[in-house]
Amino acid sequence: MRIDVRNRRRxxxxxxxxxxxxxxxxxxxxxxxxxxxxxxxxxxxxxxxxRRCPVCGCRELFVRKDFPQVTGFWLVVLxxxxxxxxxxxxxxxxxxxxxxxVALLDAVIYLFTGRCLVCYRCRSEFRDAPIHxxxxxxxxxxxxxxxDQADGDADESRTPPHVPPQDMx
Numbered sequence: 507m508r509i510d511v512r513n514r515r516r517x518x519x520x521x522x523x524x525x526x527x528x529x530x531x532x533x534x535x536x537x538x539x540x541x542x543x544x545x546x547x548x549x550x551x552x553x554x555x556x557r558r559c560p561v562c563g564c565r566e567l568f569v570r571k572d573f574p575q576v577t578g579f580w581l582v583v584l585x586x587x588x589x590x591x592x593x594x595x596x597x598x599x600x601x602x603x604x605x606x607x608v609a610l611l612d613a614v615i616y617l618f619t620g621r622c623l624v625c626y627r628c629r630s631e632f633r634d635a636p637i638h639x640x641x642x643x644x645x646x647x648x649x650x651x652x653x654d655q656a657d658g659d660a661d662e663s664r665t666p667p668h669v670p671p672q673d674m675x
Contacts, residue, residue: 510631559625
């Protein structure tokens with residue numbers, strides 16, 4: 507399993523590979539910086555699937571496609587520009603072909619791109635981890651609940667009562 511560790515302000519700290527069968531209680535960045543303690547006691551269920559974030563303890567995780575959104579955005583923008591230029595030169599069939607190829611490429615990328623788990627609170631990402639069927643995609647209401655905590659001015663008293671505050675380095 508690969509974890510992209512982030513702090514409570516959602517700033518990326520480092521990425522680390524771990525053995526999911528024997529998860530370590532402490533991870534250190536490759537450059538030897540500060541260490542981060544992981545709480546695995548209640549994070550894994552009986553089938554070794556993540557139920558909560560071992561970095562911050564949040565119970566709410568969401569599933570997303572593991573594909574950079576910026577890449578998809580620029581692919582669509584580039585295809586639209588090429589199609590408009592071709593349409594301007596009265597190459598209607600060719601411009602529609604470009605749009606069709608990009609739509610097909612998008613479908614293929616969607617089908618073959620893996621999924622990862624992301625924590626709502628700290629936005630740590632867990633790749634190559636078995637995903638519990640109870641985790642759904644991103645939900646606006648849940649995301650808004652944790653939005654203020656990412657600003658750095660978050661009041662610890664507004665932390666949900668089931669999650670003890672932890673110091674993160």
